[in-house]
Amino acid sequence: xxxxxxxxxxxxxxxIKILITQSLIAGEWKPGDAIPSEIDLASRFKVSQGTVRxxxxxxxxxxxxxxxxGKGTYVASHTTGISSTRxxxxxxxxxxxxxxxxxxxxxxKEKAPEISANLLELRVGASIYCIKRLLCYKNKPQIFxxxxxxxxxxxxxxxxxxxNFTGSLYSFFETRFGITMIRxxxxxxxxxxxxxxxxxxxxxxHHPLLQVDRVAFTYGDRPVEWRRGLCxxxxxSYVTEMS
Amino acid sequence: xxxxxxxxxxxxxxxIKILITQSLIAGEWKPGDAIPSEIDLASRFKVSQGTVRxxxxxxxxxxxxxxxxGKGTYVASHTTGISSTRxxxxxxxxxxxxxxxxxxxxxxKEKAPEISANLLELRVGASIYCIKRLLCYKNKPQIFxxxxxxxxxxxxxxxxxxxNFTGSLYSFFETRFGITMIRxxxxxxxxxxxxxxxxxxxxxxHHPLLQVDRVAFTYGDRPVEWRRGLCxxxxxSYVTEMS
DNA sequence: GAGTGGTCTAGACCACCCC
DNA sequence: GGGTGGTCTAGACCACTCT
Numbered sequence: 407x408x409x410x411x412x413x414x415x416x417x418x419x420x421x422i423k424i425l426i427t428q429s430l431i432a433g434e435w436k437p438g439d440a441i442p443s444e445i446d447l448a449s450r451f452k453v454s455q456g457t458v459r460x461x462x463x464x465x466x467x468x469x470x471x472x473x474x475x476g477k478g479t480y481v482a483s484h485t486t487g488i489s490s491t492r493x494x495x496x497x498x499x500x501x502x503x504x505x506x507x508x509x510x511x512x513x514x515k516e517k518a519p520e521i522s523a524n525l526l527e528l529r530v531g532a533s534i535y536c537i538k539r540l541l542c543y544k545n546k547p548q549i550f551x552x553x554x555x556x557x558x559x560x561x562x563x564x565x566x567x568x569x570n571f572t573g574s575l576y577s578f579f580e581t582r583f584g585i586t587m588i589r590x591x592x593x594x595x596x597x598x599x600x601x602x603x604x605x606x607x608x609x610x611x612h613h614p615l616l617q618v619d620r621v622a623f624t625y626g627d628r629p630v631e632w633r634r635g636l637c638x639x640x641x642x643s644y645v646t647e648m649s
Numbered sequence: 650x651x652x653x654x655x656x657x658x659x660x661x662x663x664x665i666k667i668l669i670t671q672s673l674i675a676g677e678w679k680p681g682d683a684i685p686s687e688i689d690l691a692s693r694f695k696v697s698q699g700t701v702r703x704x705x706x707x708x709x710x711x712x713x714x715x716x717x718x719g720k721g722t723y724v725a726s727h728t729t730g731i732s733s734t735r736x737x738x739x740x741x742x743x744x745x746x747x748x749x750x751x752x753x754x755x756x757x758k759e760k761a762p763e764i765s766a767n768l769l770e771l772r773v774g775a776s777i778y779c780i781k782r783l784l785c786y787k788n789k790p791q792i793f794x795x796x797x798x799x800x801x802x803x804x805x806x807x808x809x810x811x812x813n814f815t816g817s818l819y820s821f822f823e824t825r826f827g828i829t830m831i832r833x834x835x836x837x838x839x840x841x842x843x844x845x846x847x848x849x850x851x852x853x854x855h856h857p858l859l860q861v862d863r864v865a866f867t868y869g870d871r872p873v874e875w876r877r878g879l880c881x882x883x884x885x886s887y888v889t890e891m892s
Numbered sequence: 893g894a895g896t897g898g899t900c901t902a903g904a905c906c907a908c909c910c911c
Numbered sequence: 912g913g914g915t916g917g918t919c920t921a922g923a924c925c926a927c928t929c930t
Binding site for chain 2: 467468469492493495499588589590591592593594595596597598612613614615616617619637639640642643644645646647648649
């Protein structure tokens with residue numbers, strides 16, 4: 407998880423993990439690609455297959471790689487499979503599965519406010535893109551998202567690109583900007599709907615909403631997105647598991 | 650995680666996991682105890698040390714066992730260490746660490762209502778204990794909990810036992826009834842404070858609260874607790890991570 | 893020094909996928 | 912049948928803890 411800790415002693419498989427991660431950062435293997443077989447990697451890194459295995463096992467446990475028996479090991483992609491929805495924790499209460507559609511409100515270039523600058527490790531006032539959108543279920547707006555991303559990593563992003571893309575926002579980031587989210591931290595509160603948001607979500611002013619603040623990280627645990635979601639949870643819940 | 654799935658083929662280490670879990674259920678090794686060394690278990694189960702290792706690795710990843718290099722492998726306990734707070738996801742916004750104190754309101758025997766009966770796999774009307782309490786930070790009430798547990802698993806529980814116990818509720822369940830929680834699922838919503846709850850939490854009526862519904866499981870993935878927490882989140886957040 | 897978990901290796905064999 | 916990941920073994924050696 408955290409690649410800090412005292413490197414008084416670093417196991418081989420840990421070094422292999424870092425080498426693989428570096429290849430992912432460098433784009434040697436792209437999301438959806440198969441990486442070389444364990445045997446090939448073992449001879450490339452001059453270690454045994456078992457050591458490569460342990461490194462891949464851990465990356466697979468972090469959902470960065472995906473193993474498929476008999477076929478190979480693949481780089482997780484937000485464009486396909488489970489990975490495309492693994493960051494969506496809002497579910498219908500009746501148990502039915504339904505995916506939301508996006509309705510974009512605005513895409514603007516802004517100066518980073520303190521709240522997102524700190525978490526994105528930027529200077530306050532650094533250039534960011536700010537995306538506002540609604541997530542709708544059955545065409546009814548349920549979530550209002552405000553999303554901040556550093557302009558430096560998303561050069562050339564504009565409103566039309568976002569609006570014309572079909573698929574999730576993370577698959578957009580991955581496909582158009584080569585930035586893949588691998589992990590996120592969320593802080594959740596209950597808040598009262600502001601006048602502005604109440605109109606967007608079509609709820610009474612002061613209606614209770616779930617406020618979900620997220621920081622998302624890409625390879626190497628670099629923070630690259632801050633967002634605040636305001637969710638109407640009368641018929642939906644945020645679902646999580648712990649052990 | 651789920652011990653279902655098609656058993657068309659069951660790896661050895663998986664069978665070892667089941668055998669270890671059965672020993673935990675039977676109480677052969679209790680929370681806090683060291684289990685036998687890998688070498689001992691290998692000879693007991695007639696497999697190699699590596700196979701035992703893989704089984705223990707997975708149980709450790711699920712926080713059911715805890716490895717300590719040079720010392721041994723221990724059964725996770727809610728009475729000590731990280732495990733004692735790993736189900737508490739509410740944290741202060743200012744980043745300071747503070748643990749809540751319990752203030753019990755009532756402990757009663759009830760008939761299970763539909764909502765908890767279904768999730769606890771009981772008949773509606775089955776006998777349960779209902780515990781109501783406040784969790785306080787700096788003596789200020791922040792969370793109101795209503796907790797349902799099957800009476801059959803907690804025979805003899807009464808109000809005095811609960812009130813006189815010092816420590817978390819899960820360490821109480823573990824110590825007094827031999828029931829250890831290993832996993833939980835939560836569904837979260839934003840709701841308005843009822844008149845009743847607003848008085849307990851000392852917030853205005855209709856104030857937004859986080860409603861956290863939980864089902865907790867013990868060894869063998871048996872559900873043994875349902876609870877609903879109502880949290881005042883003006884200075885606290887529910888924190889979670891995903892990957 | 894003895895005992896524990898942790899790493900690393902090498903090799904055999906199995907289950908799965910696809911040609 | 913050949914390639915991939917998955918299991919299992921046996922053994923050597925390392926890092927850590929306690930006595």
